[in-house]
Amino acid sequence: MPGPKNPNSEDSTPESEHQELSGDRKIPAAVIKRLSLYTRALQNLERNKVEKVSSTELAKELGLNSAQVRKDLAYFGQFGVPGFGYPVGELRKKLKHILGTDRKINVALIGVGHLGKALLSYGGFNRQGFRMRWAFDIEVRDKTIGAEKVPVYNISELEQVVRRENIELVILTVPAEAAQGIADRVVGAGVSAILNFVPKRIQTPPHVKVHYVDLAIEMESLSFYLR
Amino acid sequence: MPGPKNPNSEDSTPESEHQELSGDRKIPAAVIKRLSLYTRALQNLERNKVEKVSSTELAKELGLNSAQVRKDLAYFGQFGVPGFGYPVGELRKKLKHILGTDRKINVALIGVGHLGKALLSYGGFNRQGFRMRWAFDIEVRDKTIGAEKVPVYNISELEQVVRRENIELVILTVPAEAAQGIADRVVGAGVSAILNFVPKRIQTPPHVKVHYVDLAIEMESLSFYLR
DNA sequence: GTGACATTGTGAAAACGTTCACAAGGTCCC
DNA sequence: GGGACCTTGTGAACGTTTTCACAATGTCAC
Numbered sequence: 396m397p398g399p400k401n402p403n404s405e406d407s408t409p410e411s412e413h414q415e416l417s418g419d420r421k422i423p424a425a426v427i428k429r430l431s432l433y434t435r436a437l438q439n440l441e442r443n444k445v446e447k448v449s450s451t452e453l454a455k456e457l458g459l460n461s462a463q464v465r466k467d468l469a470y471f472g473q474f475g476v477p478g479f480g481y482p483v484g485e486l487r488k489k490l491k492h493i494l495g496t497d498r499k500i501n502v503a504l505i506g507v508g509h510l511g512k513a514l515l516s517y518g519g520f521n522r523q524g525f526r527m528r529w530a531f532d533i534e535v536r537d538k539t540i541g542a543e544k545v546p547v548y549n550i551s552e553l554e555q556v557v558r559r560e561n562i563e564l565v566i567l568t569v570p571a572e573a574a575q576g577i578a579d580r581v582v583g584a585g586v587s588a589i590l591n592f593v594p595k596r597i598q599t600p601p602h603v604k605v606h607y608v609d610l611a612i613e614m615e616s617l618s619f620y621l622r
Numbered sequence: 623m624p625g626p627k628n629p630n631s632e633d634s635t636p637e638s639e640h641q642e643l644s645g646d647r648k649i650p651a652a653v654i655k656r657l658s659l660y661t662r663a664l665q666n667l668e669r670n671k672v673e674k675v676s677s678t679e680l681a682k683e684l685g686l687n688s689a690q691v692r693k694d695l696a697y698f699g700q701f702g703v704p705g706f707g708y709p710v711g712e713l714r715k716k717l718k719h720i721l722g723t724d725r726k727i728n729v730a731l732i733g734v735g736h737l738g739k740a741l742l743s744y745g746g747f748n749r750q751g752f753r754m755r756w757a758f759d760i761e762v763r764d765k766t767i768g769a770e771k772v773p774v775y776n777i778s779e780l781e782q783v784v785r786r787e788n789i790e791l792v793i794l795t796v797p798a799e800a801a802q803g804i805a806d807r808v809v810g811a812g813v814s815a816i817l818n819f820v821p822k823r824i825q826t827p828p829h830v831k832v833h834y835v836d837l838a839i840e841m842e843s844l845s846f847y848l849r
Numbered sequence: 850g851t852g853a854c855a856t857t858g859t860g861a862a863a864a865c866g867t868t869c870a871c872a873a874g875g876t877c878c879c
Numbered sequence: 880g881g882g883a884c885c886t887t888g889t890g891a892a893c894g895t896t897t898t899c900a901c902a903a904t905g906t907c908a909c
Contacts, residue, residue: 703874
């Protein structure tokens with residue numbers, strides 16, 4: 396905790412987190428991200444009919460240290476078998492359960508500009524356990540977007556639709572000036588997870604989790620390494 | 623260039639970096655990302671005709687600790703004035719120079735699928751000091767993409783165009799199976815910075831910097847916090 | 850069954866990043 | 880021009896994350 400600072404549960408590039416779990420230990424945010432990485436690697440292995448994997452193999456595939464893999468997994472239980480490794484299918488199932496991606500999560504996107512449209516058309520999300528079927532904008536130019544025909548609602552209907560459709564996660568791709576206002580509204584409507592593509596930090600109550608994806612920052616910081 | 627089996631200079635979500643600078647100290651990757659954040663905040667201040675800013679104000683705006691702001695900046699020199707703060711315009715210029723975004727960097731995007739198309743149409747990059755005017759795919763469906771009419775080349779022309787146009791940074795949005803092969807080719811053609819949207823770790827020689835943007839991971843890890 | 854082998858889970862150490870706290874030094878009002 | 884006031888730059892303390900290293904434990908071939 397940043398001492399006597401304002402409340403705020405964000406995290407993005409910076410690390411630092413908290414979160415109760417079944418047990419009672421705090422799980423670092425970085426561990427959660429790696430869990431997701433492990434899940435994906437396990438899915439690939441499963442597709443190739445591999446039935447066991449060691450922490451060393453997993454670590455190599457993902458560019459990590461094997462002790463880190465074991466420690467990450469140990470946060471959540473004992474999944475491995477000494478002298479054998481981890482059973483691929485079983486571990487994958489357990490991790491998906493821990494991540495909560497073994498069910499469908501309803502996702503809405505707000506701000507149908509170029510980037511928003513792109514993400515809607517992309518469709519990659521719908522595979523992974525997400526149902527991204529709602530879009531909002533202040534001006535509805537097209538009634539649906541993308542091959543999946545995601546309907547676009549007027550932003551005035553935001554709270555109503557979020558509540559009715561039980562939307563749990565929101566992707567923000569609005570102009571910077573609008574970000575805080577929209578964030579306040581979705582939080583008010585009960586959303587507690589936001590993926591923010593807007594290059595602007597937003598303030599939220601502590602129970603709301605915000606992840607930032609900042610494309611400009613990624614590009615600029617790469618620029619630095621061009622010597 | 624199929625298999626340089628080198629270590630690896632990537633970093634993405636995980637922290638850990640190094641990089642020589644004018645002086646001789648290693649600059650953590652997280653510091654570089656925050657530098658980019660500072661630059662943006664300074665640009666906003668400048669737009670509002672603010673002429674000075676203290677580390678405390680900057681920290682508050684970005685949700686950081688003021689000592690961290692000072693320390694980050696101190697990696698690169700003494701920009702502040704005790705009892706006064708930092709001169710906005712001057713600091714912004716210096717940071718842009720440090721980041722190397724005070725010149726135009728040529729950027730190509732490889733893989734014109736949904737996401738690739740979206741990023742091309744988005745156009746947000748071209749503002750910040752990047753010139754994203756080349757796209758590649760194995761199959762050229764449209765000759766140009768987006769309002770900016772970015773020409774799409776056949777992937778067979780990759781090396782030739784990269785060299786001719788002096789492309790320094792590449793955005794990868796190809797299918798996972800193709801990622802490593804394409805990465806090898808662009809590196810072979812002289813590119814040393816890659817922004818990889820493909821959910822697959824790629825191996826590169828140490829001088830090549832890879833940043834990962836993994837949308838699925840962001841979504842999944844948010845899912846965890848939905849309890 | 851037994852024994853050589855492989856691999857886990859985890860304390861302890863090391864590395865790294867953040868925050869504290871304060872001396873040094875510039876500002877700016879009177 | 881003087882002095883109260885700010886704010887920087889930074890060593891040291893602190894906290895977190897990663898890595899090491901190894902005892903414990905299960906595997907598997909014979």
